[in-house]
Amino acid sequence: GENVEQHPSTLSVQEGDSAVIKCTYSDSASNYFPWYKQELGKRPQLIIDIRSNVGEKKDQRIAVTLNKTAKHFSLHITETQPEDSAVYFCAASNLDAGKSTFGDGTTLTVKP
Amino acid sequence: EAQVTQNPRYLITVTGKKLTVTCSQNMNHEYMSWYRQDPGLGLRQIYYSMNVEVTDKGDVPEGYKVSRKEKRNFPLILESPSPNQTSLYFCASSSYGQAWSQNTEAFFGQGTRLTVV
Numbered sequence: 426g427e428n429v430e431q432h433p434s435t436l437s438v439q440e441g442d443s444a445v446i447k448c449t450y451s452d453s454a455s456n457y458f459p460w461y462k463q464e465l466g467k468r469p470q471l472i473i474d475i476r477s478n479v480g481e482k483k484d485q486r487i488a489v490t491l492n493k494t495a496k497h498f499s500l501h502i503t504e505t506q507p508e509d510s511a512v513y514f515c516a517a518s519n520l521d522a523g524k525s526t527f528g529d530g531t532t533l534t535v536k537p
Numbered sequence: 538e539a540q541v542t543q544n545p546r547y548l549i550t551v552t553g554k555k556l557t558v559t560c561s562q563n564m565n566h567e568y569m570s571w572y573r574q575d576p577g578l579g580l581r582q583i584y585y586s587m588n589v590e591v592t593d594k595g596d597v598p599e600g601y602k603v604s605r606k607e608k609r610n611f612p613l614i615l616e617s618p619s620p621n622q623t624s625l626y627f628c629a630s631s632s633y634g635q636a637w638s639q640n641t642e643a644f645f646g647q648g649t650r651l652t653v654v
Contacts, residue, residue: 426596459641459642468627468645468646468647468648469627469645470645471642471643474641474642514579514580516580520641523568523570523585523587523593524585524595525582525585525595526582526596527572527579527580527582529577529579530577
């Protein structure tokens with residue numbers, strides 16, 4: 426089955442700095458890679474996603490890159506703000522089969 | 538308002554007493570899924586359903602059952618709960634029943650915190 430590894434498990438940055446979270450996956454059949462943000466006590470919410478036929482996607486301060494050959498994808502957050510503090514999860518999914526595997530999460534703390 | 542609704546939000550039960558956690562979505566999504574979330578382990582998929590009457594095992598299906606008799610509902614059944622099923626459970630739905638569908642955002646329910654004693 427699919428195995429997703431996410432690093433780092435915790436990340437602390439100063440407000441205004443950039444944050445990068447990396448994930449690797451094992452199953453070449455995975456073709457959809459979403460990122461979720463989960464604030465304390467809340468449900469996960471999608472912040473950005475990318476499909477396997479795209480190498481990069483950007484939405485304001487958030488970007489995701491995908492390297493299919495190396496089987497890794499990364500979340501980039503620029504100009505971080507205290508409200509970006511949360512747990513971030515990556516996932517690798519197979520849209521054709523329906524299975525979805527999440528990383529273990531990264532706790533991001535943005536210090537004002 | 539588009540939403541996924543889980544009930545109950547909190548449940549404390551005893552070992553072996555059958556229980557059902559309900560999940561309902563109002564977005565006409567084909568795909569629904571159940572996850573459990575434990576500290577340090579992220580979200581692990583229990584079961585998923587690509588459409589009505591179609592269900593498949595995720596990574597941790599042991600001790601759980603599901604059914605998908607109608608599109609909007611996807612209940613999670615614990616026939617004989619045990620303490621190791623104490624966890625936070627999330628239901629999610631999305632429209633990626635078809636490969637390369639344009640809209641694949643997964644909407645999560647508010648979560649059900651289950652304690653089995």
